Amino acid sequence: MLTHPVRNISVSIDCSAARVYRFVSDPRNLPQWATAFCKSVREEQGDWIISTPEGEVQIRFAAANELGVLDHVVMLAPGVEVHVPMRVITNGAGSEVLFTLFQLPSMSAAKFAEDAGLVERDLNTLKRVLEENAVA
Template identity: 50%
Template sequence: MNDTGETSRHLSTCIDRTANDVYAYASNPVNLPAWAHGLGGNIERAGDHWVAESSPMGRVVVTFAPRNELGVLDHDVTLPTGETVYNPVRVIADGAGSEVVFTLRRRPEMSDAEFERDAGMVAADLARLKELMESG
């Protein structure tokens, strides 16, 4: 925990597409390389989870929440070290559009600079998702 006690940060973007459209696209792991660059350029199914061999962190295993009607896109990322990081993500209806909220959890060993770097990467991923959804 840092000096301010901050252990989570909520990052979000509003998208001019319905929550159903955004959820349908974002919940399909095949689409991840197009907008979630933190997972690398490819991801492949391996049983009940997905594997990204070329992520910036090395080989990571991603396990997603089951498809649901609530807009829950939660996923666990197991790092090469064996540590599993839980990532809560929601697609929320906002009038005719939607808001995607990613809760970035600060891991205990993270420095302030590492936490800020991760926040910047998540914000960039959300911006790419917005651009893809609004241009398509």
């Protein structure tokens, strides 16, 4: 079995898992916290289109659920999809957001490290946004 190098990145947030899930599962909130990836987002005929530093991509999210699953698929080009596992779980009175980053075969070690740093930055931005704002 062929596996890829992986990095699991997480952040603790002093907000309930339900609140974090509601915020993160709404694609319209991406530009507020996923700033390394998402410059803007729009819905087009039921699809979500994200403007990224590398151009536009389509993104499809897991169906709404009570388990905290925030998985999404990023369609980079026709037939080129990247599955991104993501979860929010209860951690005491707060929550933990977990993001799994895979190093794809075409990705250099340097690019993988850079992407991991960007994910960490975005998760810390998510933490700041949710902890500083009293969004219900």
